[in-house]
Amino acid sequence: MTILLLSGSPSTPSRSSRLLHYAGDKLKALGYHTVSLNVKDLPAQALLHADFTHPELIAAKQKLAEAKAIVIATPIYKASYSGLLKTFLDILPQDGLHGKLVLPLATGGSQSHLLALDYALRPVLAALSADHVLPSVYATDVQVDWSEQHGLQIDPSIIKRLHEGVHYLAARLISLHEPELSTAPVMRMQNRCSA
Numbered sequence: 001m002t003i004l005l006l007s008g009s010p011s012t013p014s015r016s017s018r019l020l021h022y023a024g025d026k027l028k029a030l031g032y033h034t035v036s037l038n039v040k041d042l043p044a045q046a047l048l049h050a051d052f053t054h055p056e057l058i059a060a061k062q063k064l065a066e067a068k069a070i071v072i073a074t075p076i077y078k079a080s081y082s083g084l085l086k087t088f089l090d091i092l093p094q095d096g097l098h099g100k101l102v103l104p105l106a107t108g109g110s111q112s113h114l115l116a117l118d119y120a121l122r123p124v125l126a127a128l129s130a131d132h133v134l135p136s137v138y139a140t141d142v143q144v145d146w147s148e149q150h151g152l153q154i155d156p157s158i159i160k161r162l163h164e165g166v167h168y169l170a171a172r173l174i175s176l177h178e179p180e181l182s183t184a185p186v187m188r189m190q191n192r193c194s195a
């Protein structure tokens with residue numbers, strides 16, 4: 001079962017991508033196969049012109065179509081998810097997320113836009129027919145730090161949220177696709193966001 005790790009940050013290095021790959025590593029440890037897609041690596045002109053026929057965009061959409069679940073990570077830009085991510089969501093078919101689970105992650109400069117994933121991204125995912133959008137994880141810049149000396153340092157509250165998100169995603173996947181393996185009731189997360 002493949003899970004797509006979709007990054008919508010135009011930056012390198014990227015805090016939101018680091019959160020994404022942290023979650024991806026946890027999913028791999030649970031036995032899932034993950035594939036990565038960075039929207040910034042796709043041809044910009046084709047994205048901006050919504051060129052549905054471009055071979056690289058077709059290949060990217062195919063990657064998404066083959067995944068049972070998607071972890072989407074975005075920076076918060078101007079109180080919303082990134083425009084780069086929107087250019088990719090715009091070229092998906094209307095039911096492009098049908099049958100898929102989605103775990104949204106975001107990083108922002110402050111807590112001011114803690115709810116941006118819920119008020120901005122979630123309606124778009126619903127319009128694309130996502131089966132289930134899991135509670136999102138939001139971290140501020142100070143909660144996701146990286147240095148040569150210490151490597152990736154994520155605030156313990158965010159690590160906890162990421163672990164919950166990953167386990168919730170795995171439990172939902174099992175109950176949907178391998179119900180005979182589902183022994184425990186699907187866990188409920190209590191809060192939607194952290195910061």
Ligand SMILES: Cc1cc2nc3c(=O)[nH]c(=O)nc-3n(C[C@H](O)[C@H](O)[C@H](O)COP(=O)(O)O)c2cc1C
Binds near residue numbers: 009014
């Ligand atoms: C153009 C731009 C707009 C931004 N707008 C916001 C914003 O509205 N709210 C916020 O909390 N952070 C904002 N930020 C800060 C980024 O969301 C934050 O630094 C984020 O962690 C960057 O993620 P990345 O490293 O994955 O690109 C903005 C940053 C940039 C460059």
